[in-house]
Amino acid sequence: MPSADWPVPAVGVPVDATVRLPGSKSLTNRYLVLSALASGPSRLRLPLRSRDTLLMADALRSLGATVEDCGDDDADWYVTPAALTGNADVDCGLAGTVMRFLPAVAALNRGTVRLDGDEHARVRPMGELIAALRTLGATVEDGGRGALPFAVVGTGRMPGGSVVMDASASSQYVSALLLAGARYDKGVTVHHAGTPIPSQPHVEMTIEVLRDAGAVVDDTEPDTWSIEPSELTPLDVMVEPDLSNAGPFLAAALVTDGRVCVPDWPQHTTQAGDAMRDILDAMGADVRLTREELTVSGDDGISGLDVDLHDASELTPVVAALAALADSPSVIRGVAHIRGHESDRLAGLCAELSALGAAVTETEDGLAIRPAPLHGGTWHTYADHRMVMAGAVLGLAVEGIVVEDAGSVAKTLPQFTEMWEQMIGTTG
């Protein structure tokens, strides 16, 4: 994995490849948290091993849980919970799931947990979650910043109860309180008050995995979620492939008029990345899902589209790259909050696509992209894995794209550049 610049290999012929994706980041980190809070050991089969999930495993270890390799090729994780106790320093890296989920777990710990992360992690939104944790009974020392770094000072139990918060900056605030909430004395009721919560499928994912662990969750009222206090049962789960990480590979089929097949695409899933099937279809691909695999084929260019990515905002960089290569203009809406993702994705995509020759306008909640002939150049990535993936998609069609700091893709897919080169290498 290059940590420096990556000249994206151009491809002269249609790709024709089967690409097997490692496990979902969002599922792996939820399963890790639930396993560490469960009443006995759990087994996670084929979890994702990437920077975000390794940081989560380390964070839970520092609170007392054991996370060990097991299974064929040591590909699985065996997680043994323990009483959460002691003082710890947690590195959140740039992982939203660690910086949001872990404080809600740390509130159950007896001792002080100090959390910090990458430079950009310190500007990712946290304030509403910190305030909500305080309302539910936690002591959080943040020097009034409402952001990393901060410390959670725990007594070994957390009262819980009801809280109103504005989760319009990130669905992860709601997921965090629910994931830990079954272990709070009174459980948790969260009511969201604000503009519509983004990335709603991720909340549905949280509820689904909690129910798998025996939790009782009420989601019948709009914008309100309640979890009863209860034990969590140990898990034995196979982690689905990461469908958001599949996005750039599937996009390659459309860009090159080729064919890309992803085995084990789930028939039912709460992963937001599943939305890529409809997006690719709307952009002109032939998309077929069978029990065994998803196959995407392109054969006649790329159509622009008008799409609301509020529910699947992590797909924005790759969809924007496709839009810049399309035959007609596109509008991406509903993603104002991704200014608070790993980088300010709206500003970054606008600057980088414009620098290659596209006509891009940043709107209040998205991007308007008018394709134009693109030229090569450095694609800056702002330490953002999905910017690396977007640069790779552009490089399929535009000669001379150099993706800066491609190593940051390790956040969710350390093997990305090797997989990409292999996909191109399997071309006929």
Ligand SMILES: O=C(O)C1=C[C@@H](OP(=O)(O)O)[C@@H](O)[C@H](O)C1
């Ligand atoms: O809970 C999760 O696993 C995630 C929730 C979403 O966050 P936001 O609600 O902040 O968009 C998503 O974009 C992120 O990649 C993963």
Ligand SMILES: C=C(OP(=O)(O)O)C(=O)O
């Ligand atoms: C937004 C993302 O990640 P997170 O918020 O989990 O760091 C992402 O993976 O696109």
